[in-house]
Amino acid sequence: MSYALVTGAAKGIGKAIAAALAEKNYHLLLVDLDGDALEATATEIAGLYHVNVHTLNQDLSAAAAIEEVFRWSSHFHNRLTVVVNNAGYGLNGAFEKIPLASQFNVIDVNIRAQVGLSHAFIPVLRQFKKGYLLNVVSTTAYQTVPYLNIYAATKAFALSFTRGLRYELRNSNVSVSALSPGSTDTDFVNRAGMNARTRRIADRFNMTPESVAKIALKGLFSGKAEIIPGFTNKLNAWLPKFFPKALVEKIAGDIYEPAANAPAQANVVTSKAPALQ
Template structure:
């Protein structure tokens, strides 16, 4: 069992599937108790029972829609009522939108900002003071390679992931030497329900997918080593570090040439076979 991390209880948002479920699984395998947060109670209960059985840990279920303005306050109140403290906060929940900005449902993008930006900030505000009092703790924020540059046709999504990365880097500097680790995970496309929710696999503009297990393993290893951020996968890492950042307008124009494929209609399997 890997016991490098000092965290004892981890709270994972978006824990009902995808990266969140994998974070819960790998952390439970390390011996951490887990607090699972997502909208679907049934899926959380199923995962919690599996983790208790396989790893002998405590697994708590907190159903909550993070798009609600008081989501973090409700979670904090539930933790207090149950006498739970959090040593590792994994701000994993998030979703994306893509397409022409004027054609995207404004309410959907409002919820996107609430889940991707407001909820992580509010939860960090709620839980980090307790970590400071105890002298140790960690925050792991899930961003994306979309956060390394502007994303035409992903305008809101990529902006939320820019926020996640810069928020994480800033907090890391504030809390270095104070017992708190902060790491950002910035993966490329991962085989999860993200692309079902966004409505097209063309949203994976690089076309190269990985699975949840190596991504989460890389994230936890980076947290163990107190790294500022990690971009799993050689191609993703090279793109993150070698892509020019300026002039910004040129970078945005180049990005548009890559991302505009999401405007193309999806081809049916029969059409692909005939091509």
């Protein structure tokens, strides 16, 4: 059987994608910062689907993270046909109040790690009759999102990068896709310290990680360029370009503005923040 590598695999969408791949008889290479949750996920998936699951507890913002993931997985490169760059995290708060080091860390995980892992594993995927690369983006990529500013900007980069990479590899055996989920039923809004209004909006439009994963893999294996799960999320991705940017920014700012004097919090996630509703 083939192997699939999934980053940010301990919880949320990453865990659901890993389980969906295991259901399709893929052995798994799972990477996450949360070692305890990662081991629990590995045990659960291995028990349910009887596949081999190997884990790496790794901070993808670390300077040598790309090299470490590549070295750790090297024994399985002769069977590694799917790579899913899912890991990412966001900071909810005013830009000037969030420590700059924390914001650079977001960029390291959401951009540097995704770019680095894509670069490292494309030659591996080229070995096979068909290889698949899935970069997880977000519906926040399609618009400016005040108070989730750096996160949304990194996702805009990820979408542009993934589409450009897909074009470059269009005549190769490697299929590249971008997954842009919207509001998903994870603990992102609570752990990120978002306000009650944001939580209520997210609750109204949440998809389950399992439904997102099912749509993601269907799109990936059928070679879609962009995969946006759910009709509401498709609207959220495409409608903003038909309205004045100032209006879109105001709506987003109203949704994501933190409670007065609340400290900004960081949250390592395997799913995306709520999309604009």
